[in-house]
Amino acid sequence: MAGRFRTAFRDTFRIAHTLTLEVLGAFFLALAFLGGADTVRQYQAYTADVDSGAWRVVLALAFTLLTLGFGIQSFWKARRIRK
Numbered sequence: 001m002a003g004r005f006r007t008a009f010r011d012t013f014r015i016a017h018t019l020t021l022e023v024l025g026a027f028f029l030a031l032a033f034l035g036g037a038d039t040v041r042q043y044q045a046y047t048a049d050v051d052s053g054a055w056r057v058v059l060a061l062a063f064t065l066l067t068l069g070f071g072i073q074s075f076w077k078a079r080r081i082r083k
Helices: 002-048 054-082
Strands: none
Touching: 002 054
């Protein structure tokens, strides 16, 4: 009897963990999309007025790449758990 509960809870936990990773992955990819849009906007502001500072473009690009990496990694982990 305990074996059945253990199996059922293990499967439930695995499904919940996979779902959580996929939701977080989608959230991070959405943030990466917004960061990419801001990177383009900051780059346009930088090319129009060089005094606006290149650090804003670099910071927006770093944010975009970091959140994109987290989003991809989250989906990758979810896929490994599903197998």
